[in-house]
Amino acid sequence: MWSHLCSVAVLAGMLSLNAAESEPAAAAAPGLKPGGQNHSGFSVDRTRKYEDVLRENDEWIRKNYRHKYAWEDYIALLDELKNSDRYIVCPGRDFIKTFDPKKVVVYMRHDIDIDPSTALRMAEEEHKRGLKATYYILPTARYYGEQTPTGVRRYADMDRFYRKIQALGHDIGVHNDLLSMAILWDIDPLEFQKQELDYYHANGFPVVGVVSHGSGVVLSRKLNNTWIFSEFGKKGVYDNRGVAVEYGKHSFKDFGFLYEGYRIGHNRGTSDISGFKTGREVVERLKSFQHGDRVSLLTHPIHWGEQTDKR
Ligand SMILES: [Zn+2]
Numbered sequence: 001m002w003s004h005l006c007s008v009a010v011l012a013g014m015l016s017l018n019a020a021e022s023e024p025a026a027a028a029a030p031g032l033k034p035g036g037q038n039h040s041g042f043s044v045d046r047t048r049k050y051e052d053v054l055r056e057n058d059e060w061i062r063k064n065y066r067h068k069y070a071w072e073d074y075i076a077l078l079d080e081l082k083n084s085d086r087y088i089v090c091p092g093r094d095f096i097k098t099f100d101p102k103k104v105v106v107y108m109r110h111d112i113d114i115d116p117s118t119a120l121r122m123a124e125e126e127h128k129r130g131l132k133a134t135y136y137i138l139p140t141a142r143y144y145g146e147q148t149p150t151g152v153r154r155y156a157d158m159d160r161f162y163r164k165i166q167a168l169g170h171d172i173g174v175h176n177d178l179l180s181m182a183i184l185w186d187i188d189p190l191e192f193q194k195q196e197l198d199y200y201h202a203n204g205f206p207v208v209g210v211v212s213h214g215s216g217v218v219l220s221r222k223l224n225n226t227w228i229f230s231e232f233g234k235k236g237v238y239d240n241r242g243v244a245v246e247y248g249k250h251s252f253k254d255f256g257f258l259y260e261g262y263r264i265g266h267n268r269g270t271s272d273i274s275g276f277k278t279g280r281e282v283v284e285r286l287k288s289f290q291h292g293d294r295v296s297l298l299t300h301p302i303h304w305g306e307q308t309d310k311r
Pocket residue numbers: 111113175212213214
């Protein structure tokens with residue numbers, strides 16, 4: 001069993017958030033007003049119970065979505081990871097410092113997106129098999145908080161739910177949708193991220209990782225959430241109806257993170273959005289990786305479940 005597990009990470013030192021305290025941005029481009037003027041995009045709601053949030057969310061999913069891959073295929077994926085001694089399976093924080101040329105080292109990444117209930121179900125099955133993953137929570141998702149015209153009011157009670165995932169041995173991470181929020185709410189991305197990370201850290205979630213979300217708001221403008229981070233080399237200014245939305249100015253480290261999942265030191269990757277017809281093909285793809293490969297394995301809870309009559 002040990003061969004499947006990563007050593008427990010001990011974080012050295014505190015994350016640097018100094019960049020979030022830099023002075024306000026000057027006008028970014030001629031003719032554009034500086035963006036990031038809304039300083040209350042992140043707030044907290046302490047009234048709504050997580051059971052109610054999830055009940056409504058599950059009902060909304062049931063009406064509007066179907067799981068494209070069979071749950072039994074997800075179980076087969078986990079069994080492959082557990083039963084073969086080829087793999088070392090890691091959450092993001094461990095993957096960045098786990099190297100073994102005799103193994104396939106797997107970064108197990110879950111972008112929760114819209115479906116936290118299935119995320120918990122995955123977390124439980126992984127826990128049964130001694131597997132650990134990182135679950136990335138999306139601030140613009142309806143379960144996260146009340147989405148208002150000027151920001152999000154985070155449901156504090158959902159922390160009880162996220163703690164269930166964490167208690168199963170998994171990590172919580174941030175699913176970055178900062179460009180959407182800058183466009184929709186005129187937030188300052190550094191400021192918002194500092195507020196959210198401060199909240200996580202103050203409430204018992206030692207978040208160190210971020211992965212970027214493929215948001216419709218962003219993609220429809222031919223932008224990409226990864227571009228907010230300088231590591232992706234896309235520094236620029238988006239003209240948001242006369243207001244500047246700047247991106248690519250700061251490293252993900254300036255935002256308070258140790259890693260970004262698309263730049264986590266992997267040489268191979270596969271996912272449930274790689275065009276496979278069945279979940280079983282994801283399993284077969286995993287088997288094709290070789291010793292020494294460092295693999296990003298990305299799955300989205302919404303894609304896995306019982307195959308209902310909507311099929
Ligand atoms: Zn996503």
